[in-house]
Amino acid sequence: xxxxxxxxxxxxxxxxxxxxxxxxxxxxxxxxxxxxxxxxxxxxxxxxxxxxxxxxxxxxxxxxxxxxxxxxxxxxxxxxxxxxxxxxxxxxxxxxxxxxxxxxxxxxxxxxxxxxxxxxxxxxxxxxxxxxxxxxxxxxxxxxxxxxxxxxxxxxxxxxxxxxxxxxxxxxxxxxxxxxxxxxxxxxxxxxxxxxxxxxxxxxxxxxxxxxxxxxxxxxxxxxxxxxxxxxxxxxxxxxxxxxxxxxxxxxxxxxxxxxxxxxxxxxxxxxxxxxxxxxxxxxxxxxxxxxxxxxxxxxxxxxxxxxxxxxxxxxxxxxxxxxxxxxxxxxxxxxxxxxxxxxxxxxxxxxxxxxxxxxxxxxxxxxxxxxxxxxxxxxxxxxxxxxxxxxxxxxxxxxxxxxxxxxxxxxxxxxxxxxxxxxxxxxxxxxxxxxxxxxxxxxxxxxxxxxxxxxxxxxxxxxxxxxxxxxxxxxxxxxxxxxxxxxxxxxxxxxxxxxxxxxxxxxxxxxxxxxxxxxxxxxxxxxxxxxxxxxxxxxxxxxxxxxxxxxxxxxxxxxxxxxxxxxxxxxxxxxxxxxxxxxxxxxxxxxxxxxxxxxxxxxxxxxxxxxxxxxxxxxxxxxxxxxxxxxxxxxxxxxxxxxxxxxxxxxxxxxxxxxxxxxx
Ligand code: IVH
Numbered sequence: 001x002x003x004x005x006x007x008x009x010x011x012x013x014x015x016x017x018x019x020x021x022x023x024x025x026x027x028x029x030x031x032x033x034x035x036x037x038x039x040x041x042x043x044x045x046x047x048x049x050x051x052x053x054x055x056x057x058x059x060x061x062x063x064x065x066x067x068x069x070x071x072x073x074x075x076x077x078x079x080x081x082x083x084x085x086x087x088x089x090x091x092x093x094x095x096x097x098x099x100x101x102x103x104x105x106x107x108x109x110x111x112x113x114x115x116x117x118x119x120x121x122x123x124x125x126x127x128x129x130x131x132x133x134x135x136x137x138x139x140x141x142x143x144x145x146x147x148x149x150x151x152x153x154x155x156x157x158x159x160x161x162x163x164x165x166x167x168x169x170x171x172x173x174x175x176x177x178x179x180x181x182x183x184x185x186x187x188x189x190x191x192x193x194x195x196x197x198x199x200x201x202x203x204x205x206x207x208x209x210x211x212x213x214x215x216x217x218x219x220x221x222x223x224x225x226x227x228x229x230x231x232x233x234x235x236x237x238x239x240x241x242x243x244x245x246x247x248x249x250x251x252x253x254x255x256x257x258x259x260x261x262x263x264x265x266x267x268x269x270x271x272x273x274x275x276x277x278x279x280x281x282x283x284x285x286x287x288x289x290x291x292x293x294x295x296x297x298x299x300x301x302x303x304x305x306x307x308x309x310x311x312x313x314x315x316x317x318x319x320x321x322x323x324x325x326x327x328x329x330x331x332x333x334x335x336x337x338x339x340x341x342x343x344x345x346x347x348x349x350x351x352x353x354x355x356x357x358x359x360x361x362x363x364x365x366x367x368x369x370x371x372x373x374x375x376x377x378x379x380x381x382x383x384x385x386x387x388x389x390x391x392x393x394x395x396x397x398x399x400x401x402x403x404x405x406x407x408x409x410x411x412x413x414x415x416x417x418x419x420x421x422x423x424x425x426x427x428x429x430x431x432x433x434x435x436x437x438x439x440x441x442x443x444x445x446x447x448x449x450x451x452x453x454x455x456x457x458x459x460x461x462x463x464x465x466x467x468x469x470x471x472x473x474x475x476x477x478x479x480x481x482x483x484x485x486x487x488x489x490x491x492x493x494x495x496x497x498x499x500x501x502x503x504x505x506x507x508x509x510x511x512x513x514x515x516x517x518x519x520x521x522x523x524x525x526x527x528x529x530x531x532x533x534x535x536x537x538x539x540x541x542x543x544x545x546x547x548x549x550x551x552x553x554x555x556x557x558x559x560x561x562x563x564x565x566x567x568x569x570x571x572x573x574x575x576x577x578x579x580x581x582x583x584x585x586x587x588x589x590x591x592x593x594x595x596x597x598x599x600x601x602x603x604x605x606x607x608x609x610x611x612x613x614x615x616x617x618x619x620x621x622x623x624x625x626x627x628x629x630x631x632x633x634x635x636x637x638x639x640x641x642x643x644x645x646x647x648x649x650x651x652x653x654x655x656x657x658x659x660x661x662x663x664x665x
Contacts, residue, residue, distance in 0.1 A: 012627040021154035085307040119176030152217035173225030287315035334438035448514035475579035594622030603638035
């Protein structure tokens, strides 16, 4: 951990972390690894512990503070949170617009069209620029106070920046989960035998209602704001709302994602463009929202039932198709989880032919009553893997049986069972061939040792030929064995042997991942590697030590202990090391081009990660600091450089581009 010297350095580091939050959550382009981020955050927290009287309100540590309380209170909204009438066709959009024309008795009306974000609504209050309250929509009038959970969202500022900060401001928007985060979360949950979320919306809504803000923080929620309660007190037009929010440093849609439209045609063409671009977004939307731009007309327009007449949603059709379930097969994972997968009559959906859909687990099959032979609707949501939405029971043939995941492993035929606290059914045999092959495949995969040219198919061939019976056999492969594999010639043999050799210098975290310990994902592997530093220590960690590592819980600790108690696992690790695997990579001798030179990095680099650039500078004898001063030698400026760039200019510090940096290397 980096020790903070003084208050100035603390302020600079807080600023730096806020900048990183923005790159991660707003620009979706992180500049540093999660590990490096946590390291900086730890430094901030340890300084704050020593200086409790000087903690900045904007400090990222406050998002995960121990002081956050559990449980929700109920709070009334200062202006009700409404919902929108839905439209599904161009005709319906035209009806909506015509109604507005008629009620306002003129046709010269502008509309702001925006994204309809697919998450869960929130209202956030700032008192004198300080985030004081965040309440869910609830019944529209009263919602749950989830302030502490909202504070964990890194793109939402805890204090407002900018000119003319209002005394009281209540902003409104949508909390959601980035698609990538959603996939990672579900993958982890599946590995841990937990229920998966059906879509990012459910994951976001479920996460926001968790009682432990620390857990919410791990869910990495995101937010985009689109409105202000009593907006007419601040601006005259909806189109200005986005700019107003942006000026206060609040996260709002980017300029391509809202448009001032003068006619139904313009609205429809905006909707069509957004529908096309939808797949490229890093979050889910389910349509657009059309709002009369002039806020002064809202009162006159009034309501129909519970919906306001000044706005409407236009919902996109979900990507769905109808097909038949021809079979349900059981796939086995590396931890023995048996996953039911529907084999579908191939059908075209959202740009590709679909022939499989995951059915997740027995509960999911029971809930939807999915059976072999059923005609089903499949849908492609945020997840790339399509899912079965529902069964068309009217078309179900008579006498087809309910589907039950067998209580025997389809590969080794040993007992498969459901453990008390899990939804998954697992094969319990430690020697199951299916599980073993998956484990080997995982070891070589990108998630673990990342052995290029050793994909799942090649590993399967090696396993079936008996060349890899245990993990360490990978390191005994030679030309003679590889030449017996189908399609393997001189070049592919050479490539594979080189990648295997290269993998011997993996990181400790990659190695831990490769061991395939139950409940250990990449985050936990990083934590373990960071704590243990070497394999010997790793093997001897006690439960007490494991539990002392922030981020490692009871279940993971037990799984780690259980793994290292098993003599067979220790024997395998020792063999891997004997064959040359050396996770404590020794440093190569590198020339000291940057000896004693001080660098500051700003903006995003193309060819390097921030960590990568820092490492290269340090390896060459240089130093990297977080703020520009007269002692700085070089400012390495990437895309969209921040305030450090301006400061460097002011102090006449040499600013170098990424290209210049490369040539210096
Ligand atoms: S405006 C009357 N704008 O859609 C205005 N809502 O059914 C009410 N939503 O609960 C909200 N994106 O959660 C508005 N750009 C957007 C939106 C949006 C998503 C959600 C919001 C609301 C629901 C309306």
